[in-house]
Amino acid sequence: MPSEDDLDCVYEYDSTWDSLSEEDDSPDDGDQCAATGRPQKYIWNYGRSVLATVYRKQAEVCLLKPKQNQDQTAMHWDCYALGALLPSLVHCITDSFKEGFGSQSARNMRAAKDMQIYRHGYPNLQENEENANKEMCNLLFYQNACPSEPDGVTIEEFHSEWKTNYRKLVRTFLQSRDEHCSMAKLFPLREPGMNYRAYELTQKEMKAFQQSEEAKQRLVKSYKLMLGFYGIELVDEGTGEVRRANNWEERYSNLNRNSHNNLRISRILKCLGELGFEHYQAPLVKFFLTETLVNKELGSVKHSALDYFLFSIRDKKKRRELIEYAYRHYESKEQFVWCPRKIQMRFKRRNTPGEKCKEKGGGGGLSTCEVNQCEAV
Incomplete structure (x- = not known):
């Protein structure tokens, strides 16, 4: 099983542990290493441990399998060893990942x-011009100045x-065909939603x-x-x-x-x-x-x-x-x-x-x- 040190990297797209600082994330440091300033993908460094296990497995195969013909050339021996090794390597890599991560082997x-x-x-998000030209529909909705669409x-x-009529809430609002629009009205976001009637927040x-x-x-x-x-x-x-x-x-x-x-x-x-x-x-x-x-x-x-x-x-x-x-x-x-x-x-x-x-x-x-x-x- 891989050592703890071999598993010491943060998953890609997660800067939670990119530095020892406890400062909040900022829009500017999303894809940069805190120490070097260079672009960084936060990914598990699992390759070294798997390779080491593969090399160990190769050595075991070569040591345990006797040479059937002492006159074989080095090339023939390498081909023989590789052919004998491939099935073992597949199982070896599979078992290594199972040991390291268990049955649920990957983060989402x-x-x-x-x-x-x-x-x-949203560092690469360009605000929708149509939304920007709207007169703050989400804010007006929460100021009770305009109803939601299309339910009015x-x-x-x-x-x-x-408020407490959950059957009505589910039937007429949350599970309507415009559910995503309704939720987008109640809890608007900057990212595009699933319903064209909803408007994303602007800064x-x-x-x-x-x-x-x-x-x-x-x-x-x-x-x-x-x-x-x-x-x-x-x-x-x-x-x-x-x-x-x-x-x-x-x-x-x-x-x-x-x-x-x-x-x-x-x-x-x-x-x-x-x-x-x-x-x-x-x-x-x-x-x-x-x-x-x-x-x-x-x-x-x-x-x-x-x-x-x-x-x-x-x-x-x-x-x-x-x-x-x-x-x-x-x-x-x-x-x-x-x-x-x-x-x-x-x-x-x-x-x-x-x-x-x-x-x-x-x-x-x-x-x-x-x-x-x-x-x-």
Whole structure:
């Protein structure tokens, strides 16, 4: 099995560990090495260990297989050895990767790239001129000045009529043929969506939105409404602390049955980071990590929480802390692929007195504040 040092590189498109600094990611350093300034792809350096294993295997074959004809030329012997070696090499490489990564051998690279582009402010994105010429449709929607298209629902109507009527919410809004447009209206992003009726955020609109207390208050209402749909409640609007709602069992059942909710949660997390609620990201992500890895309640959400939710956090320090939190509660640590091996070794060396503290979700469930008291991260 490869040594820990052979696995010491960060996955491609993930700058979480590109330096020892705990500063936030910036739009300018997305694809550059922090130490050299040169373009960098963050990828696992697994090749050396595999090659070393291959060479060892070749030596074993050559030593164990006697020469059948001492008069063979060196060329003939090389061809013979290579022919005998090829099947072994295939198994050797396959087994090496299985040993190194387990049955789930690769991180979701599409997710890693998507979340890194988001965290670094979409460095190559050119804003749609048509969207730029629109009079800030997303902001006007949240100022209750214009309804969504094509359903004609205003934000105030949505908040008042759909707040706890989840059947109506699913039937007429979230599962309509214009679902992606509706979610894009509630939680707009800079990246292109799946519905032409939705308009992407522009940088100008984002700044205006962040300066509008009216719009921001309504965004919090939308956030609380969707949290309720998922069986979660916002405890503190200042810190973003969340916990299980009283109806969590019913709503968790919906989350486990319908994996498309994971896409919506990813959109919500991204939107929070764009519109002035970046501090809401980490509490919600930690909540999902606790529910999936510790309390084992949301199996269908687990991989989205690790691939997408965790890497939506723009605060690099908090993101690193939650990666460590995820690692410490991940059962098959040899299969943990969301940070380099050397970082995992650092986690192991740390004194973690809260490691044996058992978190339980009884009653209304643990809040993120209560989990923090239980864990020494």
